[in-house]
Amino acid sequence: MKNDPAENQESIKAIPEPTLRRLPIYYQLLKSRLNAGSSEISCTTIADALHLTAIQVRKDLEITEASGKPKVGYNIKELIAAIENFLGWNSKSEAFLVGAGNLGSALIGYQGFKEYGLMIIAAFDNNPAKINTSVYGKRIFDIKKLSDMVRRMKVSIGILTVPAQYAQESANLMTEAGIRAIWNFSPTKIICRPDIVVQHENLACSLAVLSKKISEVAARRIS
Amino acid sequence: MKNDPAENQESIKAIPEPTLRRLPIYYQLLKSRLNAGSSEISCTTIADALHLTAIQVRKDLEITEASGKPKVGYNIKELIAAIENFLGWNSKSEAFLVGAGNLGSALIGYQGFKEYGLMIIAAFDNNPAKINTSVYGKRIFDIKKLSDMVRRMKVSIGILTVPAQYAQESANLMTEAGIRAIWNFSPTKIICRPDIVVQHENLACSLAVLSKKISEVAARRIS
DNA sequence: CCTTAATAGATAAACTTATATCTATAAAAT
DNA sequence: ATTTTATAGATATAAGTTTATCTATTAAGG
CATH class of the missing domain: 1.10.10.10 (Winged helix-like DNA-binding domain superfamily/Winged helix DNA-binding domain)
Structure with missing residues (x-):
């Protein structure tokens, strides 16, 4: 076998x-x-x-x-x-982004993605001050509208850029609405159904690796 | 052995x-x-x-x-x-950031790092329109000043957020000035001396993994 | 036509990571 | 006070993945 x-x-x-x-x-x-x-x-x-x-x-x-x-x-x-x-970069994929903070806004404005066929077509947030504004030409919608819009526009990719404490509930919201894949930039692990693709992009994890490499090199210098 | x-x-x-x-x-x-x-x-x-x-x-x-x-x-x-x-997150580390574009600005404004002891104390760019402005309270300096400031302030960590075509030369600039570790967010690989710690954080690489996972799951659904 | 240099394919080795098993320990319950 | 039970700690095993080696093949150049 x-x-x-x-x-x-x-x-x-x-x-x-x-x-x-x-x-x-x-x-x-x-x-x-x-x-x-x-x-x-x-x-x-x-x-x-x-x-x-x-x-x-x-x-x-x-x-x-x-x-x-x-x-x-x-x-x-x-x-x-x-x-x-x-x-699969020769076909276009559309994505929604949840959490229009610093990192979220940067990803919305990042020009590199379209080279790989990824288009962020809208963003969502729960902050009234941000709702109905625009970032780099992309509208920020009320998170309450996510479910409807996922269904209507048949978007299957979600980019998650919310603080840790909102990560799991946001992920649940996404998958219940029909999102099939989540690119998770929040600093926490999210648990989803097995048929959901989850890619974790945790800066803290990378920083841990970097930090340890630095301290190892520092130790080597001393010896 | x-x-x-x-x-x-x-x-x-x-x-x-x-x-x-x-x-x-x-x-x-x-x-x-x-x-x-x-x-x-x-x-x-x-x-x-x-x-x-x-x-x-x-x-x-x-x-x-x-x-x-x-x-x-x-x-x-x-x-x-x-x-x-x-x-090593209990001691403070100071870092310079090179490339104050979207992603760079987001990292400057990202509050999470200080929880891990990482402080971005200044940023550098070659764009005259950005030089001497501030982003989230951090001053953006002329890239020409990097070398001097690294030496004077003894900063050992550099965060690289420039476009691919400037990545290698920026990395060289950093290491020649005395930077010991580079956290590279540019979409290309940089080659440094063996004593330099390099951590690659290439979003395109992660997207490749995500894209492939998605297409695999899609293929599984059909069969 | 022969040599050279690069790819293609198949197999083998090495390394890393994850899992399992066993023992010791300490707190809780009887 | 004694037994039970759950957990940490340590060691050993197994699995899986990645990298390296070897042979064959093919095309270009002299």
Whole structure:
């Protein structure tokens, strides 16, 4: 059951997350090389630029089903298209954002997302001072309207940027309304039904890793 | 050399990153339970709240050297202090931020960091329209002044929130000035000397993971 | 036509992380 | 005071994932 290559129950061969996380890095490099006038690139070149090994790069790119030519490498445009296709970045996705605070507003204004096919089309908040105002051209609605609008506009992605104490209830509101995936930037874990995709983006967690790295390096300097 | 427990070269027994990333989650939960009036908490309770196993929670908390009592659990205040101490969050760290765009401004205004001992004391930009203005009470300086100020104020942490094409040169500027750790929010990888701590916080990478999860779930629904 | 260099595919090794088991301890209940 | 029970603490096992190695193949260049 383990080594059986014909596990046709899903045929989706779990993609390693580290690979997934490297793809956007390749993507960014490819775009920059394309702008610089290149048309082909080899694994070796990519690996050198990113301080990785050529083998790893090749294995990562393998899963996008992109095909390169021996002695030449990959066609950059094709490779970009393969990554976009693999990640689903070639089709547009619409998202609602809940919690129009500092971080929420920044995400609304962040131009980078549309490059990846993600469009934040509206925001929601419970603060009367913010309701019916606009941030970077996006209207902020009363959180009470979320449910209706999710249903009407069939939005399936929710971005959560509320304080910790409101995170779980906001997530519940979203999923009950029909949101299928939550990108959670609040500093707490949220628990959702198993069919809901939840991606945690907790700055405190990253800061913990950074803090520890710093103190380790500091300790090494002393010794 | 591998199984030798007496590898006294560093004695720092590498902390698993997943453990490190869970600590802030525990931390947040503990603070909320403390506010709710509790004074003790057991691994089982923590595990139930966060949908983890008690064994894993206990093992995670072990590395902070916190100590609990059988039949009762951990003293919440002590556990909070142990986590803070372990992560170095009980001492203040000062940071400079480079790139006062949307995301940069949001991070400047984000109140959460000071809870973890991180203080953004100034920001830098190359845009004349922004230089010498203030964001959430923090002055924005000319990027040309970065080097001097890092040296004078002995700031060792830099937060990088510039567009991809400026990321590497900004990082170079930082490290040459004496910055020891970079928290990189730009959508590209930066390459630094081995003694520099770099923590990548690439939203595109996270979005890739989210996108793939969504398409996998979508595929599962069809079948 | 032959050599070179790069990709493709398959297999093997290493590492990390998670889980389970066992013992000791301390508080609560009888 | 003794028994019970739940939890921490420590060690060992297992699982899973990632990375590396090896061989074959293909296209370009001399």
